Amino acid sequence: MSCEICDYVSGKTGTKKLYEDSEILAVLNPRPAAFGHAIIFPKKHITLLLQVPEDVVKRMFVVAQQLAGILFDAAGAEGTNVMISEGPAAGQRHAHAMVHVIPRKSGDGLNFEWPQKQIPEDSMAKIQELLKVPAEQKKEAAAEKPKEEEPKKEAGVKDYLLNALKRMP
Numbered sequence: 300m301s302c303e304i305c306d307y308v309s310g311k312t313g314t315k316k317l318y319e320d321s322e323i324l325a326v327l328n329p330r331p332a333a334f335g336h337a338i339i340f341p342k343k344h345i346t347l348l349l350q351v352p353e354d355v356v357k358r359m360f361v362v363a364q365q366l367a368g369i370l371f372d373a374a375g376a377e378g379t380n381v382m383i384s385e386g387p388a389a390g391q392r393h394a395h396a397m398v399h400v401i402p403r404k405s406g407d408g409l410n411f412e413w414p415q416k417q418i419p420e421d422s423m424a425k426i427q428e429l430l431k432v433p434a435e436q437k438k439e440a441a442a443e444k445p446k447e448e449e450p451k452k453e454a455g456v457k458d459y460l461l462n463a464l465k466r467m468p
């Protein structure tokens with residue numbers, strides 16, 4: 300399967316490298332939203348952030364944090380957007396997980412703002428219950444019991460996103 304991002308890793312497509320270790324690579328985005336727009340991705344072909352091992356996620360974000368700092372200090376950025384588009388509905392264009400670090404200046408014409416919605420209190424309470432992230436110990440305790448709902452839900456989201464990406468042209 301051809302993947303533009305994997306071609307950056309193999310060197311088939313030349314890139315301007317910013318950081319590299321055994322697990323991840325950071326390069327200048329060849330089609331940037333702004334001057335200095337960097338992308339950070341796992342070297343392995345992994346489609347979704349959901350599937351990226353936790354230690355690799357950590358490395359990606361540490362490098363994103365460093366790049367954001369460097370963009371402030373060295374490239375005159377007044378701000379940065381650190382972004383992930385997960386799934387085609389969110390604007391994911393490549394079937395390879397990545398983090399974007401986009402330098403910003405006031406009046407640069409980019410717009411990542413959204414209209415703020417008013418959600419009724421009972422709906423907010425419901426979604427809060429659904430979205431609660433289990434604490435580390437709770438997760439371990441839950442692993443001792445036979446798993447029923449949670450893993451299915453997780454797999455469902457992953458499958459949905461993967462299937463949506465497979466339908467991409």
Ligand SMILES: [Zn+2]
Nearest residue numbers: 302305344395
């Ligand atoms: Zn890939």
